[in-house]
Amino acid sequence: xxxxxxxxxxxxxxxxxxxxxxxxxxxxxxxxxxxxxxxxxxxxxxxxxxxxxxxxxxxxxxxxxxxxxxxxxxxxxxxxxxxxxxxxxxxxxxxxxxxxxxxxxxxxxxxxxxxxxxxxxxxxxxxxxxxxxxxxxxxxxxxxxxxxxxxxxxxxxxxxxxxxxxxxxxxxxxxxxxxxxxxxxxxxxxxxxxxxxxxxxxxxxxxxxxxxxxxxxxxxxxxxxxxxxxxxxxxxxxxxxxxxxxxx
Numbered sequence: 001x002x003x004x005x006x007x008x009x010x011x012x013x014x015x016x017x018x019x020x021x022x023x024x025x026x027x028x029x030x031x032x033x034x035x036x037x038x039x040x041x042x043x044x045x046x047x048x049x050x051x052x053x054x055x056x057x058x059x060x061x062x063x064x065x066x067x068x069x070x071x072x073x074x075x076x077x078x079x080x081x082x083x084x085x086x087x088x089x090x091x092x093x094x095x096x097x098x099x100x101x102x103x104x105x106x107x108x109x110x111x112x113x114x115x116x117x118x119x120x121x122x123x124x125x126x127x128x129x130x131x132x133x134x135x136x137x138x139x140x141x142x143x144x145x146x147x148x149x150x151x152x153x154x155x156x157x158x159x160x161x162x163x164x165x166x167x168x169x170x171x172x173x174x175x176x177x178x179x180x181x182x183x184x185x186x187x188x189x190x191x192x193x194x195x196x197x198x199x200x201x202x203x204x205x206x207x208x209x210x211x212x213x214x215x216x217x218x219x220x221x222x223x224x225x226x227x228x229x230x231x232x233x234x235x236x237x238x239x240x241x242x243x244x245x246x247x248x
Contacts (some may be wrong), residue, residue, distance in 0.1 A: 002037030006239040007221060009033070009041040010246075011132070011162055011188050011210025014062060015055040017046035019107065024214065026062035030069065032214040036221055039239070040068070042246065044132070045075040047104035052076040053088065060096040071246055073132060075102035078110045078120050086123055093127035099246040100130040100160075106138025113149040121154045130158040130245050135173065136166025136189065144173040151180035158182055158245050162210065163189040170194050177202045184245060186210045187237075192223040199229060204236035208245070 001007065016023045029041060043062060045055040052075070059072045074092035078085060092098040101124045103110060110117050112133070124131045135144045144165040151159050164185045165173040177183045178201065185202055187195050188210035199207065209224055211217040224237060242248075 001039060002221065002238075003225060005235055007036075007038045007040075008209065008239050008242040008248075009038045009211050009217065009221070010160070010186055010208045010242045011212050012041040012043055012214075013046050013212070014043040015045050015049060015058050017048060018050055019046070019048040022046065022213075026065065026070070028214065030066070032217050033069065036217045038217065038221065040071065040248070042071050042073055042100065042242070044073040044100075044102050047075060047102075047107040047134075053091075056088070056092055056096065056098075059098075060092075063096070071248060072096055072098040073100035073102050074098050074129070075104065078103065078108050078117075082119060085119070089123045089127060089129075093129055098129065099248070100132050101127075102132045102134070102162075104134040104138070105141035106134060109138075109141050111141055112146045115153075117150065118153065121150050121157060125154055125157050128247075130160060132160045132162050132186070134162045136163045136169055139169070144169055144176045147183065148176050148180055151176075151183050155182055158184060160184045160186050160208065160245070162186050163212070164194070164198060167191060167194055170198060174198055174201045177206055181206075184208065184241070187224070188212045188216070188220050192226055195223060196227050199227065199233070199237075204229075204233040205241055207237045208242040209238055 184206040
C-alpha cells in the first residue's frame with residue numbers, strides 16, 4: 001500500500017530475456033514491490049525466451065508461492081504450430097490460473113486487423129483471458145489504432161493497450177479507447193503530462209498502472225500520485241480497474 005492506496009502493477013516481467021539478457025526473479029520483484037508500496041504485480045514472460053513453457057512454469061511457481069502478491073500472464077510466439085499454441089494457452093489458463101495473454105508485436109508481428117489473427121483472440125476468449133497488447137515501438141503492428149479491429153470483432157474480450165502507445169502514439173490510444181468500450185489503457189512509459197491527457201479523456205475505470213521494469217517502478221507509480229485527480233479516480237487506476245479486469 002502506498003499513501004493509503006492499494007497498488008496493482010499490471011506490467012512486470014519475470015524470467016530470462018533472450019533479446020536483452022535481462023533476468024528477474026520473484027525475489028527481485030518482491031523487494032522492489034515492498035520498497036515502492038506495490039501490493040500485487042502481474043507477471044509476464046519476456047517476449048523472446050529460450051523456452052516459453054519453462055518461463056510460464058517459473059511464473060506459475062511464483063504465483064503459487066505468493067498468491068496474494070502475484071498474478072500470471074502468458075506470452076508465447078503466435079506463429080508456433082496452431083495446436084502447440086492452443087495447448088500452451090490452455091495449460092496456462094486451466095492449470096496455472098493465468099489471467100491474461102500478452103502480444104508483443106515488436107517481436108511477434110501478428111497483424112490484429114487481419115482475420116488471420118483471430119485464432120489468438122479466440123484463444124483468449126475461450127479461456128477468459130484479457131489480452132495485453134504492447135503498443136508503441138514495433139509499428140505498424142504495435143499501433144494502438146490497429147486493435148480497434150480486434151476489439152470490435154471480439155467485444156466480449158478486454159484488450160489492454162500496454163504503454164498506451166508510448167509518447168508518440170498515446171493520442172491514438174485515447175481514440176481507440178473512446179470508440180471501443182472493451183479497450184483499456186496501461187500507462188507505463190508515458191510522461192506525467194501524457195498521463196494527465198489520457199485521464200482527461202478516458203474514464204479511470206479503463207485505466208491502469210504498470211512499471212515494465214523494476215528500475216522504473218518508483219517513477220511509474222509515483223507519477224500517478226503527482227497528478228491532481230479525485231481519490232476515487234486514483235483508486236480505480238491503481239487497483240480497482242485491474243482487479244476487476246484480471247478477475248482478482
